[in-house]
Amino acid sequence: ETGVTQSPTHLIKTRGQQVTLRCSSQSGHNTVSWYQQALGQGPQFIFQYYREEENGRGNFPPRFSGLQFPNYSSELNVNALELDDSALYLCASSLLSLSDRVSEYFGPGTRLLVL
Amino acid sequence: AQKITQTQPGMFVQEKEAVTLDCTYDTSDQSYGLFWYKQPSSGEMIFLIYQGSYDEQNATEGRYSLNFQKARKSANLVISASQLGDSAMYFCAMREGNTGGFKTIFGAGTRLFVKA
Numbered sequence: 001e002t003g004v005t006q007s008p009t010h011l012i013k014t015r016g017q018q019v020t021l022r023c024s025s026q027s028g029h030n031t032v033s034w035y036q037q038a039l040g041q042g043p044q045f046i047f048q049y050y051r052e053e054e055n056g057r058g059n060f061p062p063r064f065s066g067l068q069f070p071n072y073s074s075e076l077n078v079n080a081l082e083l084d085d086s087a088l089y090l091c092a093s094s095l096l097s098l099s100d101r102v103s104e105y106f107g108p109g110t111r112l113l114v115l
Numbered sequence: 116a117q118k119i120t121q122t123q124p125g126m127f128v129q130e131k132e133a134v135t136l137d138c139t140y141d142t143s144d145q146s147y148g149l150f151w152y153k154q155p156s157s158g159e160m161i162f163l164i165y166q167g168s169y170d171e172q173n174a175t176e177g178r179y180s181l182n183f184q185k186a187r188k189s190a191n192l193v194i195s196a197s198q199l200g201d202s203a204m205y206f207c208a209m210r211e212g213n214t215g216g217f218k219t220i221f222g223a224g225t226r227l228f229v230k231a
Contacts, residue, residue: 033218033219035219035221041223041224042119042206042208042221042222042223042224043160043206043219043221044221045218045219045220048216048217048218050216055216056212056216056217056218058218088158090158090160092160092219103162103165104162104219105162106152106159106160106161106162107159108157108158108159109158109159111158
């Protein structure tokens with residue numbers, strides 16, 4: 001158990017719809033990253049939030065957006081869903097510090113299916 | 116360009132034997148971190164071991180050790196005394212960036228099958 005939770009566990013949407021995925025970080029962690037993992041592939045970095053500000057972004061279009069709240073929980077929003085958005089979405093929390101040894105703790109993921 | 120390369124899509128190992136999972140990486144940063152994660156069929160990513168680019172000693176965590184060869188840019192995972200519960204996907208990952216922000220880049224993974 002990493003202390004990171006995600007909801008919902010599974011979700012089915014249709015093309016063009018919007019979806020919001022939620023993540024509750026491990027207590028005390030100030031950073032959350034979101035990843036997309038397509039079937040049979042490694043996770044792809046979407047973006048990272050640190051103290052409620054976006055702190056880095058991968059090669060994902062603007063229809064992928066996020067929020068981080070004062071309690072460090074986080075949301076991933078995806079607008080205008082496409083079939084290729086079907087994937088496992090993972091969030092990972094960490095404590096950004098001066099130390100180089102930053103470990104990320106992953107949640108169980110949300111499986112999104114777009115029909 | 117592929118930054119993390121795992122050349123073994125699948126590996127078989129006999130229970131109680133050791134197995135090495137290969138990983139090579141590409142970066143121009145001087146400071147970076149290398150990770151191995153295990154992902155069972157449930158989907159959760161489980162942290163196994165970490166190696167910092169400035170660490171001179173190879174990292175070890177129980178039955179896991181990381182064979183770090185910086186000049187060759189390789190970070191192979193060695194699992195000793197394999198157990199049936201080790202059957203899973205294994206991902207090598209590299210963290211780039213610093214306290215100003217970082218991102219973790221994953222390889223395509225190696226699926227390990229442990230035979231009884």
